[in-house]
Amino acid sequence: xxxxxxxxxxxxxxEKEDVTLDCVYETRDTTYYLFWYKQPPSGELVFLIRRNxxxxxxxxxxxxxxxxxxxxxxFNFTITASQVVDSAVYFCALSExxxxxxxxxxxxxxxxxx
Amino acid sequence: xxxxxxxxxNKVTExxxxxxxxxxxxxxxxxxxxxxxxxxxxxxxxxxxxxxSAPDKSGLPSDRFxxxxxxxSVSTLTIQxxxxxxxxxxxxxxSSRIIGPGxxxxxxxxxxxxx
Numbered sequence: 203x204x205x206x207x208x209x210x211x212x213x214x215x216x217e218k219e220d221v222t223l224d225c226v227y228e229t230r231d232t233t234y235y236l237f238w239y240k241q242p243p244s245g246e247l248v249f250l251i252r253r254n255x256x257x258x259x260x261x262x263x264x265x266x267x268x269x270x271x272x273x274x275x276x277f278n279f280t281i282t283a284s285q286v287v288d289s290a291v292y293f294c295a296l297s298e299x300x301x302x303x304x305x306x307x308x309x310x311x312x313x314x315x316x
Numbered sequence: 317x318x319x320x321x322x323x324x325x326n327k328v329t330e331x332x333x334x335x336x337x338x339x340x341x342x343x344x345x346x347x348x349x350x351x352x353x354x355x356x357x358x359x360x361x362x363x364x365x366x367x368x369s370a371p372d373k374s375g376l377p378s379d380r381f382x383x384x385x386x387x388x389s390v391s392t393l394t395i396q397x398x399x400x401x402x403x404x405x406x407x408x409x410x411s412s413r414i415i416g417p418g419x420x421x422x423x424x425x426x427x428x429x430x431x
Contacts, residue, residue, distance in 0.1 A: 235417045247407070247422040293358060297417035302372040303361035304349070304417060 204229045206296050208307035215284055216315050223279045223310045225294030231255075233299035236270065236277045241309070242290040253277065284314045318342065320423035322408050328429045329398055337393045337426045341410030349409045349420060350383055350393050359407065365391060366413065398430045 205228040215221045227236065238250040251261065253270050261268045265282045281288055291311045297304040321340045329335050341348050350362040361375040365385040376382070380398075385391040395402055405427050409420035 237419065239422075244424075245405070246424050247409075249419040249421065252417075252419050295359075299417070302364040302366070303375060304359075304420065305361070306351075306359040308358040 204231075204234075204296050204298055204305045206294050206305050206307035208292075208294055208310050210310045211308070212311045212313070214313045214315065217286060218283050219314075220280060220282050221284050221312065221314075223281075223292050223294075223312065225277045225279065225307060227275050227277065227294070227296045229296060229298060231298040231300075235297045235299070237295040237297070237304065238268065238277075238279050239293045239295065239306075240290045241293065247293070250279075281312075284312075286314050286316055288312060289314045320408055320410050320421050322406075322423040322426050324426060325424065326427045326429075328431060331400060331430055332397055334394065334396045335398055335428065337395075337406050337408075337428070339391045339393070339408030339410075339423060341389065341391070341408070342412075342421055343389075345410035345412050345421070346388070347411040347413040347418070347420075348385060348391050349411070350391070351407045351409065352377075352404045353407055353425070354404045362393070362406075395428075398428075400430045403428055403430045 207226045234255045236253045240248045267280045269278045291309045293309045294307045295304045323338045346367045348365040351359040353359050363383045364372040380396045383393045405425040407425045409422045411418040411420045
């Protein structure tokens with residue numbers, strides 16, 4: 203069975219601080235995909251990244267970076283120099299290669315204060 | 317290009333009534349998903365369509381829920397005899413699944429309130 207845990211329910215930071223959102227997953231498959239989505243106050247989920255289980259390279263996209271570690275079954279997301287516009291709920295998700303559903307974590311609500 | 321659209325954006329219905337929620341996926345996307353998001357919760361998978369294959373209905377919570385996809389495009393999620401616990405935001409997503417699960421593009425959702 204697949205499961206995604208986002209232990210941090212809410213995080214509040216001040217603008218320009220760095221913040222890391224944790225994601226821990228469980229799966230029996232050796233081939234799987236991990237995702238991060240952002241849900242801003244407007245409500246529409248926005249795709250951020252997809253990572254397959256064979257690619258453990260960390261990824262950086264502007265102020266966003268992701269740290270994938272199979273040894274600890276974690277796929278953490280760091281925002282550097284956070285901005286107010288980063289305020290949103292962030293979801294980590296897991297999909298097994300042959301599965302049809304995507305299992306989402308409960309989400310972490312990030313509030314960035316000016 | 318146009319994204320995923322859903323209608324209505326809001327629906328208030330009385331307990332016991334049937335409701336239909338509509339999803340228009342991104343043109344050319346063969347995969348279509350329905351999810352339910354209850355207040356303050358994550359997303360709960362409901363059903364998955366891929367091309368002309370039989371849908372994966374493993375996430376539907378009861379037989380009051382059903383969905384269809386006509387012509388491989390528009391999808392309708394139907395909830396019969398609605399209950400108060402059905403109140404949630406229903407999200408539709410589409411994907412151009414190539415090798416493995418592709419990124420999903422989500423619609424704005426339909427907020428269903430059962431009174």
